[in-house]
Amino acid sequence: MNPESQITSQIIVSQIGCGYWGPNLLRNFATQSGCHVKWVADSSPQRLAYVLKNYPATQTTQNWQDIIADPAVDAVIIATPASSHYELAKAALNAGKHVLVEKPLAMNLKEADELIAIAAATNNILMAGHTFLYNPAVQYMKELITRQELGQIYYIYGQRLNLGQVRSDVNAWWNLAPHDISILLYLFSGELPTSIAAHGTAYLQPEIEDVVFATMTWANQVTAHIQVSWLDPGKIRKMTLVGSRKMIVYDDISDSKIMVLDKGVEWIPKAGEVMDFDRLDNYNPSYRSGDIWLPKIDNKEPLGIEASHFLECIRKGEVPISDGKHARDVVAVLEAGQIALKSGQKVSL
Amino acid sequence: MNPESQITSQIIVSQIGCGYWGPNLLRNFATQSGCHVKWVADSSPQRLAYVLKNYPATQTTQNWQDIIADPAVDAVIIATPASSHYELAKAALNAGKHVLVEKPLAMNLKEADELIAIAAATNNILMAGHTFLYNPAVQYMKELITRQELGQIYYIYGQRLNLGQVRSDVNAWWNLAPHDISILLYLFSGELPTSIAAHGTAYLQPEIEDVVFATMTWANQVTAHIQVSWLDPGKIRKMTLVGSRKMIVYDDISDSKIMVLDKGVEWIPKAGEVMDFDRLDNYNPSYRSGDIWLPKIDNKEPLGIEASHFLECIRKGEVPISDGKHARDVVAVLEAGQIALKSGQKVSL
């Protein structure tokens, strides 16, 4: 009688990679009900010792193929360096396992599209670790937009800034912007921007931009502007949504993450003028500056919600919020932004 | 005996235009010592009644030529709509009077250059009302840069945002960006950017951009980014300067306008590595996050300092900080930015 037989109703997951971000994933899956973490694979014995000490019920291995080869494993979590995502995810999917892969899903669109195709062909869940989609503050914004509380959305601008964690392998765009792009695609129901322009400069290392400013446009003149930098005096994680009826300021660092402002501009006819929207000079702008509302946002850890969502999608066969398609679109925008950044030209998608 | 004979050592100024901004100029000149405001001209009898009531020692007229024709007048202040600046300033300079003209100096570079030439030919002071150059917080930043306290300047970004005062004659770029451009040119000792890109969108009125994002580059990779909007939930007047040794956050609305941060990034050799700056991978970044300093900034009204500076330049025959050249350069950047905004292409200056 193998130990798994006692937990047949449980989903057996295993994790490849337990370095910088991996322990957070492991901790969250280990505490999910209806789930057992059977294996953790990592090339470092130190990391495996850490796992054994903290999760005595989990086996370890330096060989990730042990996990792929184990028929008891239902799902594989991939938290390795980005360049290995494609190979590992492909192997796991082809072995008939569901896959949660850390962002970015792959290094280019071709690989991303191939993974999506394999997941479809093998009928497995493919989900990417775009954690912000499981952040209750982001979900709250999405809900307000869905309920059309903001009126027409005009534009969104965001700042993701701090001093430190300078990378040598990728620039600030690939390092920091995936979060903002993922959030924007989510808020706009997956619609891709039609164009992107990006400007950035490399100060600390040649060709590795430390600060990038990007402007994206969608249909109906909806615009988004992102500033990312790891060379800034303050730690800022902020996004502002400007709508015709209401506006939102989302500050991920503040105690009250979401501020909804009953603010807007309306055009009222000048005295003696009849309503005629073709003649805007007959109107005066009227500014509404009303109440401000700081809703209580659930303080659950987004990664726990993400882990629970992955398991739920496996159980019910549902499409994850951050599915392969979403992850692929993030890569598409990142790639276009990179081309715009290097060329100085606006790029169409 | 005419009344002026008693104040021969005084500078006799007169003002054309006393509408929205004019009363502030008038109030500041009226309280300067060594100066007498003889005339105020305005087409509106209501505005002139306001002047008479508050400044009984000042004469009023609906005809601005009365001021040009009065040989007792030493200097003319022009606070009329922008489209009349060129004609009025030209007439005053040609009549041998010093001129302080509200920004923008003129509607295009050609007119601006002509005014500069006339001022030079007639040996009169030509100054533009770029008030922020007389803001003690801006002067403090300039001083820190001059003393090289920031190390190498990497980049500057600014936000000038609020809800309201939507204009129908100009877009947010021409309305709000002159302040930021004037400050940037001042901080960079008058050096023009080599290129500018700008992205903006018109939501409330056709072709009149409500929000604009612009990126300017100078030699040595110095970059500046400006966001201006009159369609924003918050009133923000902020500029951040990132240097290699120190950083500054300038918040014009905060009590402590200037925050100097002892922050920076340095590269230190990895253990066992010799110093070799061509091999950056031998180094680790080291982040310095030290004390923060909020210097006491003089809270004098910038417009009073501006008025005093104009009179001082007349007395001593000195070149004003916001002289014709500065005002012309602001127009040059505004024009280039407008072309970039409409074309979607980066524009060289």
Next chain:
Amino acid sequence: MNPESQITSQIIVSQIGCGYWGPNLLRNFATQSGCHVKWVADSSPQRLAYVLKNYPATQTTQNWQDIIADPAVDAVIIATPASSHYELAKAALNAGKHVLVEKPLAMNLKEADELIAIAAATNNILMAGHTFLYNPAVQYMKELITRQELGQIYYIYGQRLNLGQVRSDVNAWWNLAPHDISILLYLFSGELPTSIAAHGTAYLQPEIEDVVFATMTWANQVTAHIQVSWLDPGKIRKMTLVGSRKMIVYDDISDSKIMVLDKGVEWIPKAGEVMDFDRLDNYNPSYRSGDIWLPKIDNKEPLGIEASHFLECIRKGEVPISDGKHARDVVAVLEAGQIALKSGQKVSL
């Protein structure tokens, strides 16, 4: 035909005293409709010149009896030093005029009571300048309390702190606490505290306390605590109301003056326990920390609302919010607090 005949429907007011605070009163009455400021009296020719220049339709005099003696004057505004309030108000009331007197109404309870009696006997309005009762933020708090939105009110604490305006004639208690006491009496519908304790210390001048901490208790254990100081690093004008269902933070300096917090503590029975409120150990406290709401508060100048209210009370014969009784109660609490401060003992009212 005298000029008043043209404005018979207007209330003719006149003001005695136009020094530090007087110009604010004058400006607000001068701009009220249905009201004409006929006289201003002040002992200083400079102050009278100021009045003539800014309010050409108003006469001036150095002799306040001119105002009392003028039968055309309906109402007198008294903005002189506190020690003269009693004499001037008494004279004006006895001459059949309505009176608005700056706070404090009088220097002691005996004089205050006498003024109330004369106003009643002569059938004149007697109102005191407790401006905070006309502050829209304070009125908003009063409304929430009246609608019982806070549940049971537990306690209130306030801080009125700044550096500067040190007085030599009165201590920080008499100088700053009248505002807080007036607000508290208003919120509690005029109910006087049953006791007061106060602790303070004089650092800068002998016997003149620079900082005072006072605790007042009402029936039902309602408590209020006030800290006043003119020797503090920050300018703070804050009051916190703690209720069983909701709490309010009122910050008079902040942009959003009022913050309503859906916070509270409830007792829920422990598992397996029946409801029995005599056995609190059968219950666990449950903390509610919900949404926060920043209502849009009207930004009208309180002094304008006060002036308008005074005129309205005259027209309709109504009792002002800050009537003699309110002003007298403020003096009663101030007097008791002063005794507590000097004796170190709790004082009953």
Next chain:
Amino acid sequence: MNPESQITSQIIVSQIGCGYWGPNLLRNFATQSGCHVKWVADSSPQRLAYVLKNYPATQTTQNWQDIIADPAVDAVIIATPASSHYELAKAALNAGKHVLVEKPLAMNLKEADELIAIAAATNNILMAGHTFLYNPAVQYMKELITRQELGQIYYIYGQRLNLGQVRSDVNAWWNLAPHDISILLYLFSGELPTSIAAHGTAYLQPEIEDVVFATMTWANQVTAHIQVSWLDPGKIRKMTLVGSRKMIVYDDISDSKIMVLDKGVEWIPKAGEVMDFDRLDNYNPSYRSGDIWLPKIDNKEPLGIEASHFLECIRKGEVPISDGKHARDVVAVLEAGQIALKSGQKVSL
């Protein structure tokens, strides 16, 4: 060969109690160099299982006497409920062990004094867990005071407020004020206040005050005021020091914990007056409001510094900062405050 022989240079510590706060102590001692945690005792098997899982090198027992009886144990950490502190500390000291006991040292002065006497007689270190004395922000304030940078200290006021963690065994005074009293005694070099007054009210449970306001006075008119509450809308941990030359705001929750303000009041002679300090009316107050300084405060965990300090005192035979005397004085002030609170009368110490 027993395992200790390999670590003879190490200090062998053991901990009694590992409930709410105990795990933090354990984690910090476990990571100190030159120290080995041999035993943890707790009555709860669950707590001991937690210890075994996380600290496999540590033995567990349900019987605290095992620790007292083990001759290898050099020092005992006591993190049990307050009522058992006296008995356990006494047993450990009498067994010749150094003791670190959580605050409060004992339930009354008599027991505290007895423990101090035993520690002296047995020549053991007796230290109490007044963690704030090891908080770098508090140590920074102490240093500024020692260097006399504040000038004469006038007064200090603090707020320790939050919603939640309502206790049924002690009131907010005994629960929250020990921190503030410990800090105050430290800043004032151990000098006890001469008197204390306290006012508080019990809203949620009979006789258990939820909010307390206390005023303490020292010689030279130095005053401190403390507000503690667990029934407040905000989480506030703030202390303000007002000195004649500089002032400090210490906000334990803010990113920049310490703000030093170059602010003060000086008396300058009026024009034409000679210097004569007996005639203060010949002087005008002059307010200095200069630069503000946010020093970089070390973000080391105070509890780690505390653990290191305890071991250092054992090694060098030095007196701990939070020694028995300090802990006893905190109890003395708490007791006097409790009497003042219940009697409504000022109490002398």
